[in-house]
Amino acid sequence: MMRLLHKFVYPLYTVAMLVLLSACSAEQDSPAPAGNSIATEQTPLITTEVTDNPFEQFDTGYSVRTLMNAIVQPNALEIWRAVRYVSTIDGVIEDVTPQTDEDWERLRTSAITLIEAGNALMIPGRVAEPADPDVEYPAYMYTSEEIQARLEANPEIWSSYIQAMQLFTQATLEAIERRDVLGLIETGGTINNACEGCHAKFWYRRDI
Ligand code: HEC
Known part of the structure; x- marks a missing residue:
């Protein structure tokens, strides 16, 4: 905007x-x-105002958590749920794959959005929300203050996880553009490594 x-x-x-x-x-x-x-x-x-800081013009008011919930998670789920099946003891009862032009176009949009969400997350000044999240196991999560401190102390590691997410999503985007269902499953699955790698470093408490 x-x-x-x-x-x-x-x-x-x-x-x-x-x-x-x-x-x-x-x-x-x-x-x-x-x-x-x-x-x-x-x-x-x-x-x-003309300043020396090129990042000053960006709006970083939305927290990391808000971007996760509003952009990252929904678009990743769109990709991960694109190919799925439901099986029972009697065999596969539902086999879902992208079929129509609209199905593929939606996936393409999700992949592009996820890559761009990575850019938004890399803008300096992005913050962890002040209030602690209402998580199920708070003892196993860093508090927002701790997340913020880790973020400020490790900007290169932060960016490297985001770039990994972008790289894996780029490969997924290429599979989507080829309409390659198998490639979509394989590359789409790798995106989760970047999500969980970053969560393990910045979000899940490891000292308990
Ligand atoms: C560069 C680091 C990084 C990457 C990559 C990343 N996350 Fe996150 N994510 C975080 C951090 C940090 C939090 C905790 C934010 C907080 O509670 O303030 C978080 C929180 C979340 C939450 C919880 C929000 C809540 O309300 O508690 C979800 C869901 C989530 N991430 C999904 C994902 C998915 C899906 C991906 C990959 C497609 C992903 N994240 C990639 C850093 C990352």
Whole structure:
């Protein structure tokens, strides 16, 4: 959203300001008609400060946990559930594989979203949510403060797990684009190694 605003709204605003400024200087000799000053007094839609930090323009307000629940988990599940079967003692009763163009397109969207979620998770400043999660076994999880501290102390390890997730998902995306069901199962399964590797390092408590 911010990027869109920067791309489109800010240039438009700049153009609008230039037009207003030239209009103002043209009118300097004659007094401005009453009521005409409203446009020049408007507060800008966006104010951008030029800083040395290129990451300052990104919105990192959503926590790691929120991104996990809102983007990472649902899209990974979409991929993992694309091929499945239900079997009973009488044999396989339901055999699910992607069939239609829409099925494959949905998977493609999920893979791309998961890769991009990785980029969002790598933006410096992303935080662990302040409140402790309402987890089933809190003793086995680091607290949010501990997660935050681990995150800040190990940015390279954090990024390496994300890049692994992106790499495995990229291979999955290629299988999806080939419409290769077997490849989808094989590569899709590898994504979980990146999820669990990172959880084991940053989320699951190991000192108990
Ligand atoms: C780079 C590290 C990293 C990767 C990769 C990662 N996670 Fe996470 N995940 C975390 C951390 C850290 C937490 C704990 C966040 C918290 O509780 O503040 C978490 C929490 C979660 C949660 C729990 C949210 C909750 O409400 O308690 C889910 C679900 C989850 N991750 C799913 C996934 C899946 C699925 C993948 C892979 C497709 C994945 N994660 C990849 C770091 C990662």
